């Protein structure tokens with residue numbers, strides 16, 4: 001399908017490798033081939049899925065006269081850290097609105113946010129949840145008063161602009177499939193704000209890949225993500241009139257949130273350790289560890305029966321491992 005992409009800025013080290021997990025396939029595959037799309041290798045401080053979205057979001061910012069980026073997330077948000085570094089690389093000011101009280105010790109992503117020179121404002125959870133929209137407006141007004149123009153980037157960079165990141169990534173997946181004789185696949189990602197899944201779902205349809213996309217939600221529930229992904233796809237269509245008509249049918253694997261966002265159980269920590277030793281691949285307890293664990297459980301339950309190839313999208317998150325170190329010694 002003929003697609004006309006908006007401008008993007010080269011921030012991500014792509015194409016990322018598609019890696020076959022030989023030992024993990026033997027151990028957990030039950031006859032399936034397990035693959036990992038290594039989007040944890042899109043960069044170092046700019047690693048993970050967010051960089052693909054930020055290539056389009058930052059181009060949009062520069063092309064529309066913005067000199068400041070405001071975005072939001074948890075204290076250990078990978079998206080906020082990636083935005084901080086993208087801004088620093090492009091000479092844009094970055095202001096992060098974070099959910100939670102500022103800890104005494106800065107570590108992981110939060111430490112990196114500061115190193116990248118971002119302005120960081122922390123809000124107690126309750127206030128953040130109730131007031132995030134007005135906080136964005138407040139800070140946009142504040143920067144306007146200083147003669148600046150601030151772009152409000154939603155949680156996770158998940159909107160119609162960010163969706164292009166994984167629409168484009170599907171071109172890579174198409175080449176990966178061809179190179180590895182993958183004729184039909186299930187593609188599985190962690191879903192936190194839904195944008196990666198929205199982009200993949202659109203991309204698979206637009207590029208006509210022989211694949212079914214699944215998101216394993218790490219917060220909220222299936223109904224929330226179906227609505228969110230549908231809304232992101234609609235936003236994409238409205239922002240870019242003339243894009244091809246495709247059917248968007250989000251598929252969510254619910255049931256692996258555990259006790260809540262950012263809280264992993266002992267089984268997830270065990271799986272992260274096992275996979276690191278087995279394949280040299282490090283997942284994180286907030287997103288990829290839960291999603292991989294959910295994928296293996298569904299595999300064992302037979303959800304993917306009849307399809308040989310399973311592709312897990314490793315969306316990064318390495319810096320979120322360190323603040324949760326105590327989980328590995330439990």
Ligand SMILES: Cc1ncc(COP(=O)(O)O)c(C=O)c1O
Nearest residue numbers: 078156192193194195196315317
């Ligand atoms: C490492 C990692 N994986 C997956 C996700 C989920 O991606 P999305 O927010 O696009 O659903 C995020 C962010 O939320 C993330 O930081």
